[in-house]
Amino acid sequence: MAGLSTPHQLGHPTTLAAAVLTDDNRIIVAVIAAVALAALVVAGVLVRQVLAAGEGTDSMKQIAEAVQEGAKAYLARQLRTLGVFAVVVFFLLMLLPADGWNQRAGRSAFFLIGAGFSAATGYIGMWLAVRSNVRVAAAAREATPAEGEPEKDLTTVSHTAMKIAFRTGGVVGMFTVGLGLLGASCVVLVYAADAPKVLEGFGLGAALIAMFMRVGGGIFTKAADVGADLVGKVEQGIPEDDPRNAATIADNVGDNVGDCAGMAADLFESYAVTLVAALILGKAAFGDSGLAFPLIVPAIGVLTAMIGIFAVAPRRADRSGMTAINRGFFISALISLALVATAVFVYLPAKYSDLAGVTDAAIKGKDGDPRILALVAVAIGILLAAVIQQLTGYFTETTRRPVRDIGKTSLTGPATVILAGISVGLESAVYTALLIGLGVYGAFLLGGTSIMLALFAVALAGTGLLTTVGVIVAMDTFGPVSDNAQGIAEMSGDVQGAGAQVLTNLDAVGNTTKAITKGIAIATAVLAASALFGSYRDAITTNVQDVGAKLTGPGSPLSLSLDISQPNNLVGLIAGAAVVFLFSGLAINAVSRSAGSVVFEVRRQFREKPGIMTFTEKPEYGKVVDICTKDALRELATPGLLAVMAPIFIGFTLGVGALGSYLAGAIGAGTLMAVFLANSGGAWDNAKKLVEDGHYGGKGSEAHAATVIGDTVGDPFKDTAGPAINPLLKVMNLVSLLIAPAVIKFSYGSDKNLGVRIGVAVFALLVIIIAVYVSKRRGIAVGDDEESAEGVSNSADHAVVS
Numbered sequence: 031m032a033g034l035s036t037p038h039q040l041g042h043p044t045t046l047a048a049a050v051l052t053d054d055n056r057i058i059v060a061v062i063a064a065v066a067l068a069a070l071v072v073a074g075v076l077v078r079q080v081l082a083a084g085e086g087t088d089s090m091k092q093i094a095e096a097v098q099e100g101a102k103a104y105l106a107r108q109l110r111t112l113g114v115f116a117v118v119v120f121f122l123l124m125l126l127p128a129d130g131w132n133q134r135a136g137r138s139a140f141f142l143i144g145a146g147f148s149a150a151t152g153y154i155g156m157w158l159a160v161r162s163n164v165r166v167a168a169a170a171r172e173a174t175p176a177e178g179e180p181e182k183d184l185t186t187v188s189h190t191a192m193k194i195a196f197r198t199g200g201v202v203g204m205f206t207v208g209l210g211l212l213g214a215s216c217v218v219l220v221y222a223a224d225a226p227k228v229l230e231g232f233g234l235g236a237a238l239i240a241m242f243m244r245v246g247g248g249i250f251t252k253a254a255d256v257g258a259d260l261v262g263k264v265e266q267g268i269p270e271d272d273p274r275n276a277a278t279i280a281d282n283v284g285d286n287v288g289d290c291a292g293m294a295a296d297l298f299e300s301y302a303v304t305l306v307a308a309l310i311l312g313k314a315a316f317g318d319s320g321l322a323f324p325l326i327v328p329a330i331g332v333l334t335a336m337i338g339i340f341a342v343a344p345r346r347a348d349r350s351g352m353t354a355i356n357r358g359f360f361i362s363a364l365i366s367l368a369l370v371a372t373a374v375f376v377y378l379p380a381k382y383s384d385l386a387g388v389t390d391a392a393i394k395g396k397d398g399d400p401r402i403l404a405l406v407a408v409a410i411g412i413l414l415a416a417v418i419q420q421l422t423g424y425f426t427e428t429t430r431r432p433v434r435d436i437g438k439t440s441l442t443g444p445a446t447v448i449l450a451g452i453s454v455g456l457e458s459a460v461y462t463a464l465l466i467g468l469g470v471y472g473a474f475l476l477g478g479t480s481i482m483l484a485l486f487a488v489a490l491a492g493t494g495l496l497t498t499v500g501v502i503v504a505m506d507t508f509g510p511v512s513d514n515a516q517g518i519a520e521m522s523g524d525v526q527g528a529g530a531q532v533l534t535n536l537d538a539v540g541n542t543t544k545a546i547t548k549g550i551a552i553a554t555a556v557l558a559a560s561a562l563f564g565s566y567r568d569a570i571t572t573n574v575q576d577v578g579a580k581l582t583g584p585g586s587p588l589s590l591s592l593d594i595s596q597p598n599n600l601v602g603l604i605a606g607a608a609v610v611f612l613f614s615g616l617a618i619n620a621v622s623r624s625a626g627s628v629v630f631e632v633r634r635q636f637r638e639k640p641g642i643m644t645f646t647e648k649p650e651y652g653k654v655v656d657i658c659t660k661d662a663l664r665e666l667a668t669p670g671l672l673a674v675m676a677p678i679f680i681g682f683t684l685g686v687g688a689l690g691s692y693l694a695g696a697i698g699a700g701t702l703m704a705v706f707l708a709n710s711g712g713a714w715d716n717a718k719k720l721v722e723d724g725h726y727g728g729k730g731s732e733a734h735a736a737t738v739i740g741d742t743v744g745d746p747f748k749d750t751a752g753p754a755i756n757p758l759l760k761v762m763n764l765v766s767l768l769i770a771p772a773v774i775k776f777s778y779g780s781d782k783n784l785g786v787r788i789g790v791a792v793f794a795l796l797v798i799i800i801a802v803y804v805s806k807r808r809g810i811a812v813g814d815d816e817e818s819a820e821g822v823s824n825s826a827d828h829a830v831v832s
Contacts, residue, residue, distance in 0.1 A: 050387055051222035055322040062322075062329040063215035069208030069332045069500075076201045076339075077158060083194050086168030089522040093279075094164035097514065100283035100655045101160050104662070105291060108246050109149055111663055112239060115670065116145050119238065123231055127771040133224055137231035140217055144235030144302055147209040151298040152243050152291035155202040155507055159290040162198035163282075163514035166191045166536070170519065173529040188532045189344040192351050195515070195536065199507030200339035202294045203500040207332045210236075210301035211325065218309070218321060225321065226310035226565075233306035234764045236299035238670065240292075241757035245617060245669050247292035248750030250662040251284025252621045254654060255749075256742045257628025263738045266636065266643070267730060271520035274642050276635045276649035277628055280658050282517045288749055289510035289544065293551070296756055297503050300554040301328070303760045304496055307561030308489040315486035316400065317387025319378060326377065327408055327493040330369045335500020338362025342504075351539040352427070355508070359419065359501050363412050366497040374405045392480045403476045407487040411494025411557065414469040415502070415550050418462060422549035425458040426712035427542045428720050432458075436717035436740070437726050440733035447717065447740035455710025455747075462549060462705040466556050485564030492557035498550070506547035509540030538719045545712030548753055552704045555756035559697045562763035566693065570686050570770050594691065602680055602688030606695025606762075609676050610703050613669055613758055614751040616805055621746035624661035628654055668805040669754065671797055673761040679794035681766065681773045682787045689766050689773070696762055704755040711748020714740040 051059070085091050120138045128134040169191035173182050213232055218225040258277035262268050271278050305324060312320025342358035344351060379385060382396040425432045432454045439446040473491040477484025516533040519525035525533065594600045631653055641647030681689040718737040720726065727733035776786045 050318055051218065051225075051321050052318055052386075055318060056219065058322050059215050059218050059325060062325045063212055063219065065329045065332050066208045066210075066212035066215060069204045069211070069336070072336050073201045073204035073208065076197050076204065080158065080162050080165065080194055080198050080201065083165040084168045085164050086171055087522060087524045089524055090164050090167055090518055093518050093521050094160065096279050096651065097163070097282045097286070097518075098160040100279060101156050101286045104250060104283065104287050104655075104659050105153055105156055107659065107663060108243070108287075108666075109153070111666060112145075112149070112242050115242075116142060116235070116239070119234075123234075123768070126768050127775060128227065129224070133221075133227050136217075136221055136224070136228040139231070140213070140228050141231035141235040143213060144232035144299075145239045146235075147213055148236040148239040148295045148298050148302075149243070151202070151205050151209055152240075152295035154205050155294035156286045156291040158198050158201050159286050159507060159511050159514070162194060162511050164518050166195045166511060166515035167519040167522075167525055167533065169194055170515065170529045170532040170536075171525045173532050174525065174527045182528070184528055184532065185346055187529070188351070188535065191515070191532060192344055192354070192536060192539075193342075195508045195511040195540075196342050196355070196504055197339065198511050199504030200500075202290070202507045203335055203339060203503035206294060206298045206301060206503045207328065207335055207496075207500045210298055210305065211328055211332060213302065214305040214309070215325060218325065223313065223321065226306070226313055229306040229309055230764060230768060233299070233303040234761070234768070236295075236302040237757045237760040237764060240295040240299035241673060241754060241761055242666050242670055243295040244292040244754040244757060245750065246662045246666050247284070247288035248617065248746070248754060249620050249624055249665050250658045251281070251288030252745040252750050253624030253628050253658050253661060254280035254284045255745050256621065256625035257632055257654070259738050259742050260625075261629055261632040261636070264735050265633075269520055269729075271517035273521045273523075274645070274649060276632045276642075276651055277654045278517065278521060279651040280628070280654040282514050283655060284658065285510040285514050285517075289513075290507050293506045293544075293547065293753065294503060296753060297499055297506070297547075297551055297554070299757055299760065300551060300558060301496055301499055303764065304489070304492040304554060304558040304561065306764075307558055307565050308486070308493050310565040311482065311486040311489045311561060314390065315388070315393060315480075315482045316378075317385045319385060320387075320486070323377060323404065324489070324493055326373050327370055327490070328496045330373060331366055331497030331500065334362045334366040334369065334497060337365060338501040339504055350429075351536060352423070352542060355505055355539070355543060356419075359498065359505070360416065362501050363416055363498055366494075367409055367412050370408050370494070370497070371405055374401045374408075378404060390480070390482060393483055396478065396480060396483070398478070403483065403487055404490055407473045407476055407490035408494035408497075410469050410473050411491035412497060414465065414491070414553055415495045415498045417465055418549045418553050419546050421458070421461060421465065422546045422709065422712075423542055425454055425709050426545040426716055428538050428716045428723075433713050433716045433720065436713055437720040437737070440717065440721055440726050440736040440740075443732070444736040444739040447714070447736045448743055451710045451714040451717070451740055451744060454713045455706040455708075458709040459702045459705040462552070462709075463701045466553050466701060469553075470557065470560050481567075482564075485561060485567070488557060488564065489561035492554065492561055495550070495554050495557060499554075502547050502550050505543040509544035512536040512540035534719075534723065538716060541712060541715050541719065545708060545748070548708040548712070548748065549705065551753065551756050552701065552708070555704070555759050556697060556701050559693070559700075559759045559763050562760065562767060563690070563693055563697070566690065566763065566767050566770060570690075570774070596687070598684040598688040599691040602684055602691035603695040605676070605680055606692035606697075607699035608695075609672065609762075610696055610699040610755060610758070612802070613672055614703055614707065614755065616668055616672070616802070617751040617754055618746045620661070620665040620805070621750050624658060624665075625742075627657045627661065631657060665805065668801040669758070671801040673758050674765055675794040675797045677762050677766045678769055679791050679798065681769055682776075682791040682794070685777065686770055686773050689770070693763055693766055696759055700755045700759045704752050707747040707752030707755075709748075711744030711746075711752065714744035715748070717741075
């Protein structure tokens with residue numbers, strides 16, 4: 031980078047736009063694309079390391095194969111279903127206004143690429159996780175010596191198992207940052223100054239698929255988990271992953287299609303959408319430099335993620351596995367900050383007046399140093415990730431007071447456990463939301479009197495947070511891999527004593543890492559949504575000028591004022607918050623219905639096959655996998671249609687100002703709701719772990735039953751509704767950004783058409799009403815007469831040994 035001319039020096043432009051991609055910047059972006067490809071190479075190296083580990087006994091291998099079959103079949107069916115939806119959106123994007131067919135075609139094409147990359151990231155995460163889980167269990171098994179063998183070093187065994195699990199996550203992390211950066215770099219190289227518009231399609235594809243994978247996978251995993259816990263643990267008094275429970279295979283499958291595939295796709299779309307917003311605003315705020323600098327920061331993050339992943343090497347002095355993970359995270363974050371500081375002072379000019387390609391006179395005439403703005407904004411994002419990591423850990427770790435307080439309430443019953451968990455979630459949401467709000471406001475203040483600079487600073491804070499995403503994804507995948515490893519160990523019965531305790535400890539750490547990554551994912555969602563809000567404002571201003579209109583007063587569809595004394599804006603604000611609540615309610619209700627079906631099925635098997643409890647009959651695992659697959663797939667349409675159609679209805683009914691208020695309401699309510707759901711669920715889960723480890727009565731006690739019930743309430747909170755809010759916010763922002771020109775076109779000037787606006791609004795409202803009505807009309811299947819999901823359970827029943 032240092033050997034190249036900086037963009038404020040003379041370079042040959044490759045486009046006639048105000049901001050251009052100079053030849054020097056083109057070389058930099060090409061180098062960034064090469065860094066992205068290097069991340070994929072590192073992922074390949076990590077895959078070989080993980081697969082080189084042993085797989086344990088034949089029984090463990092057979093159980094792992096059943097989980098692999100179920101996960102593969104479910105995701106294949108889900109992706110086929112989403113493929114149809116993606117094709118429809120591809121053509122709909124062609125109809126939206128753009129500067130020429132070249133831009134329209136690129137936007138639609140990269141919509142499919144973004145969707146494909148998001149799906150691929152999720153699928154790869156699942157593919158390796160279902161092969162790594164048995165290897166982690168096999169590594170832990172070494173802790174229990176065979177008869178006549180000496181005692182093994184438990185620390186060494188635990189560290190080996192942990193390294194396998196974390197490097198599995200490292201593969202997913204490398205694919206997330208590699209594909210995200212590669213896609214954005216390719217768009218910039220091909221479309222130059224038009225790249226931000228084309229990237230809107232790329233971001234929408236990534237966000238839509240991520241939302242579907244989050245919702246579908248979340249419904250699958252939590253329906254199985256809740257059903258397994260309520261019947262197995264509470265009613266039958268058997269362990270969580272006892273092979274006599276017909277829902278165990280579905281539960282383990284769900285960990286992979288929900289936590290691994292869903293979260294990987296979620297963080298990929300956060301990565302992609304943040305880059306979309308940063309490049310849109312960067313082009314306006316930093317001109318030529320704005321087309322490359324937003325890519326330089328995450329490229330540095332790719333390099334430091336590699337360091338961070340390999341730095342997670344447990345030491346004997348570590349208090350727990352969390353200590354090693356924290357060390358890797360902070361090493362990565364500090365190196366990122368140092369390298370970003372170097373890049374800022376090498377690449378950017380010292381004066382705003384030296385920024386080439388900037389047409390805003392307020393920015394060109396601004397005093398100060400743009401390098402300081404860029405560095406401080408990125409630092410805010412990195413610091414925000416670090417603080418949220420610690421804050422979320424405080425509210426969800428088993429060694430901290432909030433979780434221990436929930437554990438104590440188990441002595442008085444499930445009601446107090448639920449109340450305590452809700453309290454923890456509500457309180458933690460306030461602190462996290464305030465932190466995120468302060469981060470956004472701090473970045474915004476850097477812009478001074480220039481709104482565009484302020485919004486770009488918010489986007490740069492988002493790119494700063496992206497520098498930690500590689501390690502964050504690794505932390506998240508570590509959780510379900512550890513959970514699955516414990517399940518395989520318990521089902522096979524081949525991991526006892528010290529080995530089982532190693533897996534229990536890893537699972538507790540995994541619960542915390544999952545909660546932390548959800549907290550940081552929420553922060554990325556808010557920063558990306560805030561930056562996209564700025565992009566939306568810029569799009570409105572530009573399109574209003576294009577039709578020769580002026581921003582008009584209260585009640586007008588062209589009013590950009592967010593003054594909530596205007597009735598249309600107040601309605602928009604309330605509607606945005608309401609959609610978050612409706613979306614969450616629909617997701618949790620879907621889990622409730624599906625879990626009810628699982629409960630009936632597992633009860634039926636215990637009732638009709640009494641030999642299950644004495645190991646003389648085998649459960650029909652595939653029946654439960656079928657139920658979860660069918661229910662998850664049929665629930666995909668409603669949340670997707672709500673996310674897409676609600677902004678369309680508000681925009682064409684109340685105008686672009688009310689749509690802006692709608693987005694503000696959704697961001698505010700979504701931030702609080704997502705953190706509340708995630709942290710409540712994480713705290714309940716680890717409170718259950720505390721009791722299972724012998725605290726407050728231990729396994730089989732009334733306190734244990736109380737925490738199991740709390741955990742089942744928290745399951746759809748933390749793994750279905752909460753995480754799905756992240757992509758929901760970005761889908762709604764991107765849809766608003768894409769439809770804004772059409773709203774303006776039919777609201778003013780020669781193309782003004784009230785009939786079109788009414789027609790589009792009525793259509794959108796009808797779609798929402800029908801989708802919600804159909805979803806609410808679905809009942810709980812209590813019999814065997816419903817059509818099963820073909821191809822999912824071919825081997826689930828006979829692949830598991832008793």
